[in-house]
Amino acid sequence: MHEQTRRMLLFLILIVFIGHSPTVIFQGLGPAPAAMATTSGFQSCSATTPVSVNSGDNDGFQVNPADACADGGGFAQDIDSGSSTSMACGDLGKDRQLFYDYGLAIPSGSAVDGIEVRVDGWFDGGLGALARMCIELSWDGGTTWTAAKFTPALTTVETTYILGSPADSWGRVWADNDLLDLNFRVRVTNLATDVDHDFSLDWASVQVTYTAEAPGATATLPPAPISTATATPISTTTATPTPGAPHTPSLAAIPTETVTPSSTGTLTTTATSTATPTPESTLTRKATPRATPTRTPAAKGLVASPASGIDPALGTALMVLLLCVAALVATYLKSEWR
Ligand SMILES: [Ca+2]
Ligand SMILES: [Ca+2]
Numbered sequence: 001m002h003e004q005t006r007r008m009l010l011f012l013i014l015i016v017f018i019g020h021s022p023t024v025i026f027q028g029l030g031p032a033p034a035a036m037a038t039t040s041g042f043q044s045c046s047a048t049t050p051v052s053v054n055s056g057d058n059d060g061f062q063v064n065p066a067d068a069c070a071d072g073g074g075f076a077q078d079i080d081s082g083s084s085t086s087m088a089c090g091d092l093g094k095d096r097q098l099f100y101d102y103g104l105a106i107p108s109g110s111a112v113d114g115i116e117v118r119v120d121g122w123f124d125g126g127l128g129a130l131a132r133m134c135i136e137l138s139w140d141g142g143t144t145w146t147a148a149k150f151t152p153a154l155t156t157v158e159t160t161y162i163l164g165s166p167a168d169s170w171g172r173v174w175a176d177n178d179l180l181d182l183n184f185r186v187r188v189t190n191l192a193t194d195v196d197h198d199f200s201l202d203w204a205s206v207q208v209t210y211t212a213e214a215p216g217a218t219a220t221l222p223p224a225p226i227s228t229a230t231a232t233p234i235s236t237t238t239a240t241p242t243p244g245a246p247h248t249p250s251l252a253a254i255p256t257e258t259v260t261p262s263s264t265g266t267l268t269t270t271a272t273s274t275a276t277p278t279p280e281s282t283l284t285r286k287a288t289p290r291a292t293p294t295r296t297p298a299a300k301g302l303v304a305s306p307a308s309g310i311d312p313a314l315g316t317a318l319m320v321l322l323l324c325v326a327a328l329v330a331t332y333l334k335s336e337w338r
């Protein structure tokens with residue numbers, strides 16, 4: 001009677017554990033949350049200044065430069081731009097202007113996927129006239145610059161040009177800090193084949209596409225509970241196939257295994273004598289010592305892996321084995337209670 005109650009308890013514990021173990025295993029198997037790209041939307045600058053050295057007339061957009069920090073509401077102008085007829089972005093005879101303080105702060109550790117610069121610009125035109133704007137970016141307050149990107153030939157009506165793309169990082173890997181107001185700069189240079197052209201700029205804005213750092217995959221599972229949970233079933237299952245005989249060894253092995261934590265030696269003898277009508281006592285003795293050495297390394301190896309990710313095939317195999325063991329135990333106990 002007392003014996004039966006104890007077995008009933010063990011059986012219930014086993015059922016509860018098996019009911020819980022899929023969660024433990026498949027939590028470990030679950031893929032890390034996918035990182036999603038985020039876009040900042042086109043942002044306006046809050047500050048602008050002309051480049052006043054080695055830059056044509058050295059006054060950039062000398063008329064209403066701050067109007068280029070908003071879409072609509074007035075526009076910046078560079079009248080009779082430049083002192084050379086070169087179309088090279090780095091030419092010293094070209095007027096250029098810096099735009100900055102875009103407020104592009106992104107989460108620490110994010111990867112910058114792409115940067116887009118939008119310029120709404122036009123020029124005064126003229127017979128055979130050719131004009132473009134070229135854009136460069138700086139990540140260190142204007143000391144170093146990316147390679148330039150050029151607009152198509154400007155027309156005499158306001159046109160929106162987007163340089164770069166959500167997947168174009170302008171030839172470099174950006175750190176999140178590179179986008180801080182302290183560091184990030186946009187430089188617009190006006191190029192024309194004549195020195196008497198007027199450039200107009202309604203908006204110079206920037207959009208960043210970035211991927212935030214994925215939340216740590218290790219954070220989901222506390223290590224201690226997993227080790228205790230997975231250790232028990234694995235040892236039971238590894239013990240089962242070893243003896244080679246179809247059913248009896250596993251049935252005998254399970255009570256011996258599970259009894260150990262609750263009480264000392266009493267049950268081991270009873271289980272051996274009651275459980276087996278045939279010469280199973282030998283098999284039981286073989287199973288018990290073998291289970292101990294296999295258990296420790298197998299359990300440790302498998303416990304360590306969930307953090308780094310269990311092989312999905314192994315997880316499935318474990319589940320199947322657990323279910324088989326549960327069925328066997330149920331059958332065994334049922335026959336015991338009769
Ligand atoms: Ca100028
Ligand atoms: Ca506009």
Ligand SMILES: [Ca+2]
Binds near residue numbers: 070071072074202203
């Ligand atoms: Ca404007």
